[in-house]
Amino acid sequence: MTADISALDLEEAGAVLAAESARFASFGWMRGTSGNLSVVLSRDPLRLAVTASGHDKGELTPADVVLVDGGGAAVNGGKPSAEAELHARVAALTGAGAVVHVHTVASVAMGRREPGGIVFSDLEMLKGVGQPAHGVEVTLPVIANSQDMKVLGDRLEAARDPRMPAVVVAGHGLYVWGADPRQARHHTEVVEWLLELELSQR
Numbered sequence: 001m002t003a004d005i006s007a008l009d010l011e012e013a014g015a016v017l018a019a020e021s022a023r024f025a026s027f028g029w030m031r032g033t034s035g036n037l038s039v040v041l042s043r044d045p046l047r048l049a050v051t052a053s054g055h056d057k058g059e060l061t062p063a064d065v066v067l068v069d070g071g072g073a074a075v076n077g078g079k080p081s082a083e084a085e086l087h088a089r090v091a092a093l094t095g096a097g098a099v100v101h102v103h104t105v106a107s108v109a110m111g112r113r114e115p116g117g118i119v120f121s122d123l124e125m126l127k128g129v130g131q132p133a134h135g136v137e138v139t140l141p142v143i144a145n146s147q148d149m150k151v152l153g154d155r156l157e158a159a160r161d162p163r164m165p166a167v168v169v170a171g172h173g174l175y176v177w178g179a180d181p182r183q184a185r186h187h188t189e190v191v192e193w194l195l196e197l198e199l200s201q202r
């Protein structure tokens with residue numbers, strides 16, 4: 001997977017997202033039918049490939065993907081993730097080329113314990129989200145959940161910290177982004193590691 005994500009067609013994007021989903025599902029981060037993934041296919045106009053709604057994310061095929069516009073609406077039919085609008089919002093807001101949403105226990109547990117945001121410092125793993133290991137405090141924002149993706153997007157926009165490519169949605173899960181699916185995966189694994197560490201210490 002290269003950073004030149006715009007070179008992907010929808011089926012190739014579906015194959016990438018199915019593989020990424022299977023990996024996250026194997027970690028127990030997409031239980032039931034939870035979670036969703038996206039990759040940006042074009043910027044102008046904004047078009048994303050988003051996982052189809054309601055599927056077991058550990059069993060996706062390359063066809064289980066839907067093309068959506070900048071508002072998260074299906075362009076050529078299909079039922080995109082219920083959270084497609086938020087993926088499009090994150091991509092537009094941050095310039096990310098891929099967005100990951102997982103339902104991890106650690107993100108929900110830590111969101112409950114630190115509703116004002118989770119602060120990390122003095123950890124080598126911070127380098128995995130582009131921050132120095134020492135001398136800075138990096139906050140992972142926590143936003144209140146909503147079933148309205150416009151509301152959720154507004155909260156994410158207001159709370160996000162450019163130094164942290166992720167937010168916790170309270171009582172729900174974790175949103176993480178990166179330049180491409182591979183970087184978004186690395187960011188997801190790093191942020192989840194940070195959350196599990198904090199949880200293990202409290």
Ligand SMILES: CSC[C@@H](O)[C@@H](O)C(=O)COP(=O)(O)O
Pocket residue numbers: 032033034035036051052053054055080081082083101
């Ligand atoms: C247990 S699934 C919960 C859903 O409401 C949602 O939060 C989710 O992550 C999956 O929705 P989906 O529409 O399949 O992408």
Ligand SMILES: [Zn+2]
Pocket residue numbers: 034035083101103172173
């Ligand atoms: Zn969700």
